[in-house]
Amino acid sequence: RIRAARRARLVAQAAGLAPGKRVLEVGCGTGTFTEQWAPSGAELIATDLSPELIAIARQRCADAGYVTFAALSYEHCAERGPFDAVIGSSVLHHLEMDVAVKRIFAMLKPGGVLAFAEPNMLNPQIAIQKNVGWIKRRLGDSPDESAVLASRMRRWLSEAGFEKISITPFDWLHPRTPPPLIPLVAGCGSIIERIPGLRWFSGSVLIRASKP
Secondary structure, three states: OHHHHHHHHHHHHHHOOOOOOEEEEOOOOOOHHHHHHHHHOOEEEEEOOOHHHHHHHHHHOOOOOOEEEEOOOHHHHHHHOOEEEEEEEOOHHHOOHHHHHHHHHHHEEEEEEEEEEEEEOOOHHHHHHHHOHHHHHHOOOOOOOOOEOHHHHHHHHHHHOOEEEEEEEEOOOOOOOOHHHHHHHHHHHHHHOOOOOHHHHOOEEEEEEEOO
16 A cells, blocks of 8 residues: 555656646556546546456546546547546556557647656566566466566657656565565665665656657
8 A cells, every 4th residue: 555655646746647637547457546646636537448447446436526437448548638648557567568658649738748657677576577487477467568677668758759758766665565664664765766776676667758
């Protein structure tokens, strides 16, 4: 919950979620992050391929007046745009990322923002999990999912036409951290996130880029 709340806050800040903004959420799943972004007052369209997950998300966010759910692929929402922001958490790495950022670029208004939190390929655990076949299968990862390599993502974003690109490493709080150790691990993590070089082994990256 602590990790999710931080991710939601970082993406919301990066995207500038606020009343009057039209925002597309890619891969909302059960609405964990939708629920946290809804209070921003932005007009949020939350998409997912699974009708079953959309049903759960809709129930979770039943009291959120500015959220619309759609059980379809995000690119099929192009006619509902253009958008002020396209956002998501741990979803780009399930897609063909170079293709996805081009499609997102086309769906944004001039000045619109892409903002995602994604797993970082430079993190040793993530690198093993995404690249060693039997471990990948045992942990339940889909065969085609990967993780973000910052240099490659920066190139893809630039080639798509984005500017003001920032990729910021964060997250040293492992999901299996024993509750009594959470304050210590989180505190140490916040220090490591400021250390040049070492910070790039963080578990996640925050990706932000804007359309000219």
